Amino acid sequence: xxxxxxxxxxxxxxxxxxxxxxxxxxxxxxxxxxxxxxxxxxxxxxxxxxxxxxxxxxxxxxxxxxxxxxxxxxxxxxxxxxxxxxxxxxxxxxxx
Numbered sequence: 629x630x631x632x633x634x635x636x637x638x639x640x641x642x643x644x645x646x647x648x649x650x651x652x653x654x655x656x657x658x659x660x661x662x663x664x665x666x667x668x669x670x671x672x673x674x675x676x677x678x679x680x681x682x683x684x685x686x687x688x689x690x691x692x693x694x695x696x697x698x699x700x701x702x703x704x705x706x707x708x709x710x711x712x713x714x715x716x717x718x719x720x721x722x723x724x
Contacts, residue, residue, distance in 0.1 A: 636688065637714055640706040642671065642681065643690050647701030657701040664699060 646667045650659040665678045673681065682699065685691035692700045715721075 637706075637711075639681070639684055639688060640690065640704060641708065642668070642673075643685055643701060644704070644706050644708065645671065647691075650701050651703075657703070658694065658698055659701065660698055662697070 646664055647657060647659065649655075649667070650657045661682065664682065665675075668678050668681065669675075682691065686693055686699075690702050690704055692702065694700055
């Protein structure tokens with residue numbers, strides 16, 4: 629990940645949180661767009677931004693559009709508990 633890609637961490641985080649239920653009970657990451665948008669509503673994402681966020685996810689390759697109504701979340705190596713690499717690239721000292 630290059631320094632200019634670091635702002636994408638917010639998209640990775642949101643994809644991780646919104647897509648999390650799609651992996652429960654052995655799921656394959658598939659979710660309807662309506663459910664994904666509802667989950668974004670829970671994060672107070674404005675309605676006019678939701679389609680753009682899904683499109684950015686698709687462009688990033690972390691979500692695949694299956695058909696008009698369904699998307700599939702891809703597993704990523706994003707780990708909210710281990711942001712050492714991102715902090716290092718940004719020059720942020722870890723709080724101890």
